[in-house]
Amino acid sequence: MSSRDKASATWRQLALVGSLADLDRAIATFEQGEQSAPSRQSSRADALSTLGIALATRFERVGRTGDLSRAIDAHAQALAMFRELGDRNGEGQALNNLALALRQARRFEEAIDAHAQALAMFRELGDRNGEGQALNNLALALRQARRFEEAIDAHAQALAMFRELGDRNGEGQALNNLGTMLSEVGRRQEALETAAEAVEIRRRLAAENPAVYEPDLAMSLNNLGTMLSEVGRRQEALETAAEAVEIRRRLAAENPAVYEPDLAMSLNNLGTMLSEVGRRQEALETAAEAVEIRRRLAAENPAVYEPDLAMSLNNLGTMLSEVGRRQEALETAAEAVEIRRRLAAENPAVYEPDLASALNNYGNRLSEVGRWQEARSASDEALRTYQRLAEAAPSVYEFDLIAALSNAAGFYLAAGDVVRAISLYERTLADSVRVLGEDHPATLTSRNNLAGAYESAGDVVRAISLYERTLADSVRVLGEDHPATLTSRNNLAGAYESAGDVVRATPLYERTLADSVRVLGEDHPDTLLARNNLAGAYESAGDVVRATPLYERTLADRIRVLGEDHPDTLTSRNNLAYSYARAGDVVRAISLYERTLADSVRVLGEDHPATLTSRNNLAGAYESAGDVVRAISLYERTLADSVRVLGEDHPATLTSRNNLAGAYESAGDVVRAISLYERTLADRIRVLGEDHPATLTSRNNLAHVRSKAGPKKGGWSID
Template sequence: MRHHDDPPAVWGSVPPRNLNFTGRRELLEQLGERLTRGGTTAVLPAALHGMGGVGKTQMATEYIYRHSQDYDVIWWIEAARPTQIRASLTELARRLGLPGAAESNTAVPAVREALRLGRPFRRWLLVFDAAESPEEVLPFIPTSGPGEVLITSCNPGWTGAATSVELGVFERDESIELLGKRGPDINVDDANRLAEKLGDLPLAVEQAATWRAMTGMPVAEYLRLFDESVAEILDTSAPPAYEVSVAAAWNVSFDELKTRNPAAHQILHICAFFSPEPIPRDLFTGVSRGVSISPELDAALRDPIKLAKAIRDINRYGLAKIDHANNTIQLHRLVQLVLRKRVMAPQLQAQMRHAAHQLLTSLDPNDPESARHWPRYRELLPHAYAADIVDCGNDRVRQFAINLMRYLFAWGDHEEAARFAEYALEKFERQLGPTDPHTLDVAQRLGLYLWGLGRYEEAARTNQLTLHRRIQVSGEDSEETRTLQTNILIDLRAKGDFAQGLRLSEEIYHKTKRLFGEDDPETLQAAYQHALSLRLSGEYQAAADLDENTLRRRIEVLGPDHPTTLSTNAALVVDRREAGEYMRARIDQERVTEIYRTRFGEDQADTVVMWFLLSVARRKDGDHRSALELSTAALSRFAAAYGADHPTTTACALAHSIDLRHSGDLAAAKAIGEKTLETYRRSLGEQHPHTIAATVDLAITLRLRGQAADARVLDERALELLRINVGRNHPYAVIAAINLASDLAAVGDVEPAAALGQDTVERAERVLGPNHPTTLAAAINLGLDLRAAGRTDEAKSYSAPILDKYRKVLGEAHPATIAAVKDTRADCDIDPLLM
């Protein structure tokens, strides 16, 4: 049992308590009442909103320290940008030990669900500080649950989305109380005059109190300096009154610091261009010799003693908050605003912003795909945004910007990676031109990011344009051109043009092999991509042969546990499964899945893909019950992590609908099958082979539900489209023809069923081989149709001989063998292939 002073079990990023917090008693009580009004049945966010400098963050912080014993989890979230919210919730997922905590796109939904359920903790408080708008923040808030949410914002628009507490300036007695706390002694009349001059704005009052505590300056002298600063500000612009109060109060201290410690003075200039959230102190330590800002600051950045003195002076004058526990510096956002707008001339602004760019870049680990560096990139990202590093003219800074978008994509924040890449591309094209190496690098990455988001048409346009420009710059055979051609290959798959994709992947593979040799990692990756093209084109055995060769070489070159080696191993298993080696594929998939589970963890995304592939392998090998269990779990995980429209989620949903049909739950199979088909239509289009495959699978369910006529309509259209788009000899077309023959038989068109079946058997033998389970299904169905048509003698060759093959290929106990023995028609599924 927790004692009164024990901290919560999970405590994250809460600012240090302000020991001079003053007043706000009634508002704190009101805030507590509104937070708890919903009991334990729903989250009712309470928003603190008001103009800058009124103490919203301070009040939220004070509430936390007064009520920390009421919660098991208190988590503070810097909410100015969605990517910062995702980063904070990802860290919370890790602290809670939730599955999928390694990547943003899986961690965030896992956190929301855990909080909604109240597991592992029921008493929780989330604080979204400095939230910009409800539209950006509400998607991250649990939709219900036993905890509470507190939001601070300058945006009054929260009043429609949350119960709100409006925070204004201090009451006069609160201003006087704060001025009297810090010393030296001040009489009520002087305190009243000073509070009046400061507009009772808490941030300005706090600054004045700190200055007086530091210097002992008489109030009259302080007011004279304050008025001089106000006159200077009003001489250059007409800012809002609250900006004047903060700027003037701050300038009094800031001007003194310039004389006392120029290095500290310049550190504050630079901090004005960072994010308002805590700035890591090590941004100013260990700076490389290549970074030069000014003589005074350069000396401090390279001398720990001088740097420590500068930071102490900043703290003494109350010009920034120093958090020694977390080793950070923080400026209030309003102070940053007035420093940039009211204090710095344009030339100085440019110099200090570039200094911020240099300091940020000096901490770039330059390895954004490595998970061990993600905490550093996560720490730098908000400050890089605030400093607008994309606008810098330095090539090292531009590369840092590219590394940040690479980190975002690798970490799992794909939407933010694409948004950042779009912004950078626009800037680079304008500053550098469309064929500059940095511009082309960003454009290439943007094409990949857009494809990953399912924005296929935009991706294709971006990739085609970038390829044209890249060839102009680097030529046909450059490594950069080949990488872009791989993007084009991916676009062709998204478009459903498997034949053209096969031709392009073959070209890339042979070109790479000629340039680098068979064992080069680039060649092996090109081989992997070509095998995928072969698989999508229905050439399963050729894909297996190439993947087997690539696997052997990757083991020799990269080792058996390298991620690309493992992905080739997994691909080979799928090749063999589609080639009809069901038992072997299941055994191999069990082994590969265990390797992924052991190496990457139970809930890592690639491991869940292996569970999904294992569900298909088990179903193909006849274990329908286990397949359903696996696809149920995998679909739930994918839908939560990536959303219903993600390509992997959709493929898993299609497989799950097949599993439901095999379990006898035709209603559920139909519902999911229809939903999946619609998703494919929306994302890939009516004529994409994956969409048509979903149509064929749904038609089987309809026929088994007694809707044979509806199934026939779907299958006729599917077969027509497949013959046009992938050809008559593609396995998908063969399977569609098998199922259409079953539809015809079901509605009494026996002779047309037999005729179609005859052609399909012959075609399946040529395409898949005489012993492939699909060929056997076509043959067993043809025998049934011939018998129904009275062609008994012809039917005999498709009875006992085919049953013998079923027993040899699938085994006596396989459900398909048992069904064939009972003269039950075979239904042929099209299992989704990942692109």
């Protein structure tokens, strides 16, 4: 290792363990040394390089943009001086240092140019090891600029170079990075094989010299776990992530200052893997441990660790949501936004993308507690940020913009604005195909989402066509047993059911349930959902004898796995009540609906959309039992609440108005029933369109009540 390499390594170590006061003193010393060094001599150029590295290190520690600007300037001066002196090796090192600082400033294209010059320099010098490292650094900069294919090529060249040199450590590094890049472009099987080879090499190196190579092994295990998860091998992914945590926990016990940050990162990954296999309480505990570590580190050194704390808070919010603790999830996501907003105000170039990501997550949490207007506001802010960033650097932020557009479309769909949702989903799919390709997993997700929007709009023909294509593509690209393939099959079954084709829907639901049990396990939340959906298909077919026991089992399993108060458990209790009502057991249905409503009010709040649905369903049960007085009172309240919470034109509001009209009809008040049916029909034509199934229902309801009432003088007439 050259003296210049040693200087760089020293300052990277100081970034981890040195005190800020030591760093400040060292920078002051280097500034004096640089000023006192003879001009146009290599010692002055070396001093500038060391000063630049130290300033960049302090930027990482404190986040002062002035330090980063000075670091870039120092490296540029050092580069000019080495060139003037004809020191080619020094010039190559200075180019590399300059490129690293430019990457910190997110000036990726300039960094790529500097790395490319360094690569040419090392090739000219015949420095094969320097060439390999330069290729690796160039690839990382290309990745940050989202020039993925070029990055893959550079990593492959670095890999070939390290293999030629017999550099096993460099080979493991190149394989690790290449695997990550292959995953980014959707080549997930190749990514998995590459990551597995990196682990194999680093495991052998760690066996020979654990003190040096175990940290690298843990890093590669983290990556391998992600690759295994992406191809649907989630149990193996979990075991791999757990091994990474075990290594890093041991290293952190020996040297917490150096390895606790890495432990927190591995805990984040392990939490995700636990969640994917349905062990959500353990996932929550693991995510909470990561937050606890990073909160403590951030308290000691906010500039370095607050960004990581915000990331862990985002993950913790997701885990809290999954176990049904949605208010806590919202508060956690809000804290992540608060941190990232403050960081972005201080250094927008570095932290605005992270703020946009946190806003997207915050929007999801707001949506879950029924605060859709605020959710859409958060999503819109994230979208505006990504649009601005993508205009300035399309290759870097296009993918993030696509994800933000998809998120925004989801909020419009939830708010009942199907037309805007479809428009955004259509754009998202077109952009995904253009940027990522037809077969990228994110493109398959975009096609699935658009199909769902078509289904919500009542266009089941287009929905089914798109779902069928998505399923075929998922089977071909991801495999029969990938969790995303199981979801695609479930969604296609749902579209068949929406179209009234329960004959095709039922066997597809049955297969999805059988595959979910085999692939995910009996207790996975997705398996419980598949069982619930199959029960719904039996019910749609009029087979309440098979539907009711399946609903009863799903409710019992959700109570055991998720808990009494989980939103999915409340849904199961609601579905079972409906099945009892369909079977004619109105007494049991009412009892269960009353409990579901009380629980929804207590757990979700009076104004949550699920609570409004529960109140609507209880009113329906009262109506079925002949208690139209109580039914009308409850329907009237539900309609008033729906107008206030969701708005006049939300599809759920239109359903509430239709149901209230039905209750008036049951009570014999055909005048009020007709008036409300007419308004509902007009609104559904305007909002949903002439051919939407709900519009057709409204037209039928109005015709039916008019036929019962008969013509009246001066009243309505049938065209």
